[in-house]
Amino acid sequence: MEKIQTQPVDINGNHFKRAGFVLVLMVGTFLTIINQTLLVTALPKIMSDLDISASNAQWLITTFMLISGIMIPTSAFLLNTITNRNLFFAAMVSFAIGTVICALSTTFNTLLVGRIIQAIGSGLMIPLMQTLMFLVYPAERRGEAMGLVGIVIAFSPAIAPTVSGWIVDYYNWRYLFYIILPIVVLNLLLAFFYMKNIINLTKPKVDFFSILLSSLGLGSLLYGISVAGNEGWQNMNTWISCVIGIVVIILFSRRQFKLAQAFLELRVFKSRTFTLSTIIVAIIFMTMIGSEILLPIYTQSIKGFSALQSGLILLPGALVLGVISPIAGKLFDKYGVKKMSMIGMFILAVATFPFLLLTKDTATWWIVCLYSLRMLGMGFVMMPLATAGINALSNDLISHGSAINNTVRQVFASLGAAIMVGVMSATVTRYSNDYEGISLSSLLKGLNNGFMSAFILIVIAFILCIFIKSPIYTKKEE
Structure with missing residues (x-):
């Protein structure tokens, strides 16, 4: 029974x-x-x-x-x-x-x-x-x-x-x-x-105007960020789309607070734990997606590897993340989010810093180890923090919290790719010359700076982790 x-x-x-x-x-x-x-x-x-x-x-x-x-x-x-x-x-x-x-x-x-x-x-x-x-x-x-x-x-x-x-x-x-x-x-x-x-x-009740505002605002913002990733931040379409998207999202948000039944319940942000955890996870996701774009550029353009070889270099890290995620979930249930997030962010920062120093001769096994260590750190942070955030909400707000959590992560993932690739491209342009075009040295410098932007974001996320306080339901408390 x-x-x-x-x-x-x-x-x-x-x-x-x-x-x-x-x-x-x-x-x-x-x-x-x-x-x-x-x-x-x-x-x-x-x-x-x-x-x-x-x-x-x-x-x-x-x-x-x-x-x-x-x-x-x-x-x-x-x-x-x-x-x-x-x-x-x-x-x-x-x-x-x-x-x-x-x-x-x-x-x-x-x-x-x-x-x-x-x-x-x-x-x-x-x-x-x-x-x-x-x-x-x-x-x-x-x-x-x-x-x-x-x-x-x-x-x-x-x-x-x-x-x-x-x-x-x-x-x-x-x-x-x-x-x-x-x-x-x-x-x-x-x-x-x-x-x-x-x-x-x-x-x-169906609020069609909220659906329209949500689709138009988020679509414009994501489109602008995508253009930035492909064409660069200097492109006028980037800024026009992003500004339109932000303005429409503000209008959408104001409407939700006026509706008797909100299309998307934004009062989840009244929870400090949910807000902080959502922002931190989004920042970490930015650096993960951005790194998954920069590393193949390095391995294929600098190392001369094939697409399959580049994918195989990322595979051990993916396996580490797959193995550690359920383990981190059980550790979270036992020890709570504070210890998990601080340990994970420290590992992530330590494993990211060497990517700022990549050279043409950096050993492949070293890259595999560092990338796997980064994934280990992410595994300790991402889902425990997401759990702490949604745990802070009542059951009737969980679907809204999940939707908002995933929306923010989607936007930040696109933004992370656009920022890191944008930093790399700007650096390459700065250090290239009209006679030689894009050189290996300028591309390496661009990749190093792209990873530097990731490292800065991780440091910011680490600082935010200090302020996380979450009521955790553990077996000990029962």
Whole structure:
């Protein structure tokens, strides 16, 4: 009888097995998130096959991030309007349809449409998983739950370039979608048996103006940041889009405080712990995504490695992050967020500093070790902090907190890439000359400065960790 009481309960009061529910959620989200970075190393082959320019090809990634980012804030409203089971199926079916279109596409426009439909499902799945994982575990095991979330959110985009590099080097790029599709179908079949409804619907009134403001504001901001990453911060479109985005987001925020039932409940920011933890995790995510862009540039342009070899250099770090995330979750449940975050940030800072000193002759094994150590530090910080933030919210605000947490992380991830690549590009331009063009020395200097911007951000996050105070539910307290 005791065992039954530890099992989660659906909205009808029926106990169900947590393991199948969690497996379906994790696999579904893993498949959707891995597509964010899956095409990074495949773009040259796609450009050649579909006869498109680099600027057009980049939209296959940028558009995915834009649509996914726009959908995330909507998830909180949908979770209170549609049963979580139906929302899961809607997200996965959308992703499956987009994957089929991508696999069969023979033109750029068709492939882009497929990526947009994929992104709709992906944008819904990320906050859906985080919310459901939080609610399906008791308070004293939420660190463990978020550790599992960390495997998916951090591990999948980290491993994608390696998988993509291997497939593209030996097979057609369409196999990137052919391989994913049967796993999606299998997961949908499992969901029929294991996905349960665990959220009681409040069915808030639809505020179409909030949806419009949210989509326009976030879309403009993400577009501006994406342009900055591709074209540089000097581009006028960057600043126009970012300013429009910020202004519209301010208007959206003011409207939420006036509504009887907010489309996105911004009073979660009244919690100091939630606000601080969200900012710190977003900053860390900035440095992770930015580093995953800079390191392949170093290994391919300076070291002369192939796309697959570059991916393999990142693979051990991805594996470390995947292993440490659930362990860090259990340690969080036992020791709380303060010790975990300080230790993790110290490791992250120590492992990041040597990247400021990269040279052409830096040993590959040393890079692998440092990158793996960085991932270890991130594993100790990201999910424990995210857990502490959402733990500080009441159950009725968890879906809103998850949506906001993921939205901020999406924006900061794009911003981190734009800042670190922007710093690198500006340095390269400064140290290059008209006669020699871009030299190895100027590119190295640019990469060093790009990692310096990451190190500065990590120091800022470390300082913010000092002010984290969170009520942690531990087994000891019980």
